[in-house]
Amino acid sequence: MFLGIDIGSSSSKAVILDENLNLLGKAVINTGTGTLGPEKAIEIALSKAGLSREAIKYSIVTGYGRITYAKADKQITEISCHAKGVAFMEPNARTVIDIGGQDVKVIRLDDGGRVENFVMNDKCAAGTGRFLEVMARILDCDIEMLASLDAESTKEIIISNTCTVFAESEVISQLSSGAKRENVAKGAHHAVAKRVAGLAHRIGIRPEVVMTGGVALNKGVVSALSQEIGQPISVVKNPQIVGALGAALFAAEMFKK
Amino acid sequence: MNSIEQMISNFEEQSKYPAKAVAKVMKETGKKAVGCFPYYTPEEIVYAAGMLPIGLWGGQTEIKSADKYLQSFCCSIMRANVEMGMKGTYDLLSAVIIPTYCDTLKCICENWKTAVPNIYLIPMVYPQNIRIEAGVTYMMAEFKRVQAELEKVSGRAITEKDLLDSIEVYETYRKTMQEFVSIVNQYPNTLNARTRHFIIKAAYFSDKKSYTAKVAELIAELKKLPAEKFDGLKVVITGILAEPAALLDSFVENNIAFAADDLAQESRQFRTCIGSGKTAVEKLARRMSDQSCSLLYDDKKTRGQLLIDLVKENNADGVVVSMMKFCDPEEFDYPIFKKELEAAKIPMLYLEIEQQMDAAEQIRTRIQSFAEMMDKH
Numbered sequence: 001m002f003l004g005i006d007i008g009s010s011s012s013k014a015v016i017l018d019e020n021l022n023l024l025g026k027a028v029i030n031t032g033t034g035t036l037g038p039e040k041a042i043e044i045a046l047s048k049a050g051l052s053r054e055a056i057k058y059s060i061v062t063g064y065g066r067i068t069y070a071k072a073d074k075q076i077t078e079i080s081c082h083a084k085g086v087a088f089m090e091p092n093a094r095t096v097i098d099i100g101g102q103d104v105k106v107i108r109l110d111d112g113g114r115v116e117n118f119v120m121n122d123k124c125a126a127g128t129g130r131f132l133e134v135m136a137r138i139l140d141c142d143i144e145m146l147a148s149l150d151a152e153s154t155k156e157i158i159i160s161n162t163c164t165v166f167a168e169s170e171v172i173s174q175l176s177s178g179a180k181r182e183n184v185a186k187g188a189h190h191a192v193a194k195r196v197a198g199l200a201h202r203i204g205i206r207p208e209v210v211m212t213g214g215v216a217l218n219k220g221v222v223s224a225l226s227q228e229i230g231q232p233i234s235v236v237k238n239p240q241i242v243g244a245l246g247a248a249l250f251a252a253e254m255f256k257k
Numbered sequence: 258m259n260s261i262e263q264m265i266s267n268f269e270e271q272s273k274y275p276a277k278a279v280a281k282v283m284k285e286t287g288k289k290a291v292g293c294f295p296y297y298t299p300e301e302i303v304y305a306a307g308m309l310p311i312g313l314w315g316g317q318t319e320i321k322s323a324d325k326y327l328q329s330f331c332c333s334i335m336r337a338n339v340e341m342g343m344k345g346t347y348d349l350l351s352a353v354i355i356p357t358y359c360d361t362l363k364c365i366c367e368n369w370k371t372a373v374p375n376i377y378l379i380p381m382v383y384p385q386n387i388r389i390e391a392g393v394t395y396m397m398a399e400f401k402r403v404q405a406e407l408e409k410v411s412g413r414a415i416t417e418k419d420l421l422d423s424i425e426v427y428e429t430y431r432k433t434m435q436e437f438v439s440i441v442n443q444y445p446n447t448l449n450a451r452t453r454h455f456i457i458k459a460a461y462f463s464d465k466k467s468y469t470a471k472v473a474e475l476i477a478e479l480k481k482l483p484a485e486k487f488d489g490l491k492v493v494i495t496g497i498l499a500e501p502a503a504l505l506d507s508f509v510e511n512n513i514a515f516a517a518d519d520l521a522q523e524s525r526q527f528r529t530c531i532g533s534g535k536t537a538v539e540k541l542a543r544r545m546s547d548q549s550c551s552l553l554y555d556d557k558k559t560r561g562q563l564l565i566d567l568v569k570e571n572n573a574d575g576v577v578v579s580m581m582k583f584c585d586p587e588e589f590d591y592p593i594f595k596k597e598l599e600a601a602k603i604p605m606l607y608l609e610i611e612q613q614m615d616a617a618e619q620i621r622t623r624i625q626s627f628a629e630m631m632d633k634h
Binding site for chain 1: 607609618619
């Protein structure tokens with residue numbers, strides 16, 4: 001049995017695979033690095049798989065918290081793990097867009113599904129899940145509700161500030177001058193999409209485009225991003241666990257070596 | 258610790274604690290010190306005046322006072338220089354020379370007079386067109402003006418012989434450093450990204466003559482050893498500088514060696530030899546005229562080819578772009594050489610850096626991802 005752990009900035013994910021790479025257990029916990037999140041995620045994944053820790057033959061940790069997590073056999077970056085996970089689930093994917101809690105990555109894959117090039121955002125919350133969390137707070141809704149608000153929108157309120165802090169004041173002033181929450185939600189999704197599309201264009205977008213990470217669960221962002229890059233985007237099943245899945249796949253590979 | 262380790266450790270000590278190193282060399286030589294702002298101040302003239310040219314390349318300091326003069330979107334080296342000037346770190350200097358290559362440097366020239374009034378300022382303007390004869394003539398006039406200013410600071414006249422002797426010291430330094438960077442490929446474990454940087458940087462806080470002798474000694478000791486085995490990646494690094502040390506440590510951790518560099522703080526300082534000319538000042542001006550750097554106008558746009566050649570000559574696996582955040586001249590060059598490197602199918606890693614990066618996590622992920630990506634190829 002092989003374990004992949006993805007410790008992000010805002011969530012922890014674990015995946016357990018058997019020798020034939022079948023998924024035995026998975027878990028997503030909404031607390032990330034520096035918390036008990038990683039341990040909880042592993043426990044839940046193990047209990048779903050009906051296994052104890054001793055059954056794990058090899059484990060790989062990835063994500064922002066990978067350096068400080070000492071219990072895995074090896075650490076690999078989330079760039080390599082997301083690419084690995086996507087190539088396994090969607091062999092035709094050539095561009096991976098991963099939007100997580102605090103960073104955005106665009107990864108281009110070669111025809112063998114290996115990393116060909118990649119680009120990451122700067123140390124800035126613009127275009128990340130954190131930006132959407134801030135917007136959800138101002139719109140007084142759960143982050144999961146942003147997409148359904150967007151679905152009810154009649155037009156897009158343009159958010160011109162890239163900086164999350166400035167965008168927050170901009171949105172507050174929009175709301176106070178009577179802008180509809182639904183239209184602001186759409187504007188927030190497009191703001192993220194424009195930022196991510198800019199990043200993606202830096203390395204070039206090759207079809208098929210696949211989205212991973214927690215933000216991929218938000219249909220509003222996926223549709224806005226698809227419009228911005230002018231290409232269809234597919235979302236893998238369980239987009240949050242792709243990094244952990246990639247880590248588990250590497251674990252299986254490395255154990256066999 | 259063997260003698261090579263000891264020598265490297267001494268260089269590192271000098272680079273990490275410049276104020277201490279400069280005070281020590283001032284005491285040993287009895288010379289005054291003159292601060293030389295990046296990027297190409299005529300150190301030879303300072304040295305000819307019997308003073309120590311000290312490189313001012315920023316450093317690890319918290320920016321507080323400098324905010325009064327430089328916005329957060331100015332380059333981190335210049336913010337650090339102004340901060341340290343205001344804090345008194347540079348008080349041991351008798352003067353500073355500030356060239357005006359970029360918009361930030363132009364402003365600093367004016368700011369310095371009020372921000373750090375106790376340290377005498379010698380501003381310098383290089384011509385835009387360094388390659389044409391009129392540019393050379395202008396540069397010679399400017400060097401003579403700076404020479405007169407330095408004579409005031411040192412209190413003695415600088416003769417032609419002083420200048421020619423100083424040029425010889427610098428020419429020996431440049432040739433020695435060219436040899437040093439070329440042997441890195443044979444000893445990439447000993448001269449890893451970190452040690453290589455600290456050895457080169459120590460030159461800014463030393464007397465050039467004795468520094469050169471020490472580097473020559475290190476080269477001689479290294480040459481006694483067989484070439485080292487290395488199974489990591491070799492890259493060419495390009496940009497203004499590659500700091501802080503945490504950035505360099507990430508390269509070492511991921512088994513990536515710098516086969517060659519095109520950094521303003523490193524090889525760009527010594528890769529161009531002295532020019533021909535009837536007088537010492539003409540020789541200095543013609544050297545500048547042959548120099549290539551993002552800060553110097555280059556109508557032929559040669560940087561891409563230079564990087565491609567460095568990759569080929571050194572059997573490097575790729576190019577790392579160490580992009581100084583908010584450095585316009587570097588950013589203008591990037592799209593041009595990026596296209597050329599892509600056409601030559603040379604893998605590239607782009608890192609945007611600030612000199613005082615507290616959190617190097619993202620950079621670390623990028624460097625590790627690059628190593629993992631190249632490993633699969």
